[in-house]
Amino acid sequence: MSERIYMSSPDVGDLEEQYMVAAIRSGWIAPLGPDVNAFEAEMAERIGVEHAVALSSGTAALHLGLLGLGVGPGDVVVTSTMTFAATANAIVYTRAEPYFIDCELETGNMDPTLLREALERLMRDGEKVAAIVPVDLLGKAINYTEICTIADEYRIPVLADAAESLGAAHRTRAAGSFGRASAVSFNGNKIMTTSGGGMLLTDDVELAANTRYLATQARQPVAHYEHIDIGYNYRLSNLLAALGRAQLTRLDDMIGRRRAMRERYRELFAAVDGVEIFGGVDDEEDNCWLTSIVVDSVAAGWHPEDLTAALLADNIESRPLWKPMHLQPVFSGARGLVNGNANRLFERGLTLPSGSALSESDIDRVLSNLSEFIGWRS
Structure with a gap:
């Protein structure tokens, strides 16, 4: 049988090898390190945001982004039905309820008209809508102009699922720069990859700091291991960040x-x-x-x-x-x-x-x- 042709296999070569070898030889094998710091800075500059937090997956970015917005048990999070399961799973991780909105037939992205109708219903019934998580489908940014306007009217924060849209834009503004925060993915089949990985992008300094805190097991800044919150092992490794830096240049x-x-x-x-x-x-x-x-x-x-x-x-x-x-x-x-x-x-x-x-x-x-x-x- 002929060799398998995949839909979207990783695109890596000599440059990625050079970056990875340099990271290994630097001795920064443990999680975090100079390549993580550089990757975050380079991605933030590319997207045009103040802060980027490198994480183990795009799902982790969604999860911590929701927690940073205060989403919790009993809340409703409105999201796209046309998406991969990770979007909805991250909502469930917070013990909130996902509420699914259908899409525009032409784009597959969340229909703003249906979003407004859903918010009116939920608000009328006295439910707490804690966040809106729209999804950029297959690399096409949603209509952020309309979605964010509606969200602002109802005073609901937007966490954009830009896992599929890195490098895309809406009205010349980069995907990943909208809402209170955006989550991107570097999974193996994405537009660029760190094998596994993701990032939270935001202009909100407190949200970025809280994400870093929770992603490193919520460890307190003391000499011994002290914890007052439940944390997660969600940070990206230095080696994978080196791979990401090479991919970003390409x-x-x-x-x-x-x-x-x-x-x-x-x-x-x-x-x-x-x-x-x-x-x-x-x-x-x-x-x-x-x-x-x-x-x-x-x-x-x-x-x-x-x-x-x-x-x-x-x-x-x-x-x-x-x-x-x-x-x-x-x-x-x-x-x-x-x-x-x-x-x-x-x-x-x-x-x-x-x-x-x-x-x-x-x-x-x-x-x-x-x-x-x-x-x-x-």
């Missing part, structure tokens, strides 16, 4: 390669009835982390599952869009405001190989399989 180039792949797909599907690139043509500020198509099976004459099977026959990975949180068994009893858009995207969407590490032979193989499938179906 971020724009990696985004460019992903964008070029999207354009190849756009050209290929332009003449195919019933198929469009997810997110539409308005993607100038996207980071193009993953490229998906949306299939109208009646017009196209085939289903996303048919294409999945054809690609799998040549060992090429593809995947449906996120299964909405309100459809997940673990959240079957959760409340929310849905209109069917997320369901439709889950049923009709398919994500294709999009990584910046794809070789030219990989790209040719993917496009050849797609062309053969399209031609046969036509």
Whole structure:
């Protein structure tokens, strides 16, 4: 069988090796160290925020961000239903209740109109909405202009889940710089990676300090080990921070390669009835982390599952869009405001190989399989 082609495998090379070897030779093997400090400073400068706290995952950033906003038992946190489970899980870690909001059909991002309607209902019923956690889907920043305006009207803090949108922007302002804080992810399949890792980004000095405190087991600043709060082992290691620093220098180039792949797909599907690139043509500020198509099976004459099977026959990975949180068994009893858009995207969407590490032979193989499938179906 042919070698596996993944949707978004890590893109690492000689530069990452040099940074990692230098970190090892420095002797800073234990968690924290000069590369963590430098990584935080470089990321804060890139995004345009005052503070960055390097953590073990994007989920950790969401968890500690929520705790820093005072979220706790009995609270409601309004979030996107079209997302990966980590968003909702972090809310549950605080013992708050996730309340799911459906998406815009064109973008998959939280629908501002539904958000306002949900807040009106919750407030009318006397419930405490402690935070709003909107999600930037597949590298497209949400409409922060509208979402943050609504949040300000109701005096509810926004913790932006920017795990998928590092390098993207909304109206020229960097994703990761919105709300009281933003969480980004450096997981292995993300736009840039530290293998595992994440970061909380904020202009709030107290929120940043509290995040650092909780992430290091809430240890008091005394000679012995003293603890008055429950803490977490959530800090990023110095070695992984070194990897992240190398990746950050290459971020724009990696985004460019992903964008070029999207354009190849756009050209290929332009003449195919019933198929469009997810997110539409308005993607100038996207980071193009993953490229998906949306299939109208009646017009196209085939289903996303048919294409999945054809690609799998040549060992090429593809995947449906996120299964909405309100459809997940673990959240079957959760409340929310849905209109069917997320369901439709889950049923009709398919994500294709999009990584910046794809070789030219990989790209040719993917496009050849797609062309053969399209031609046969036509």
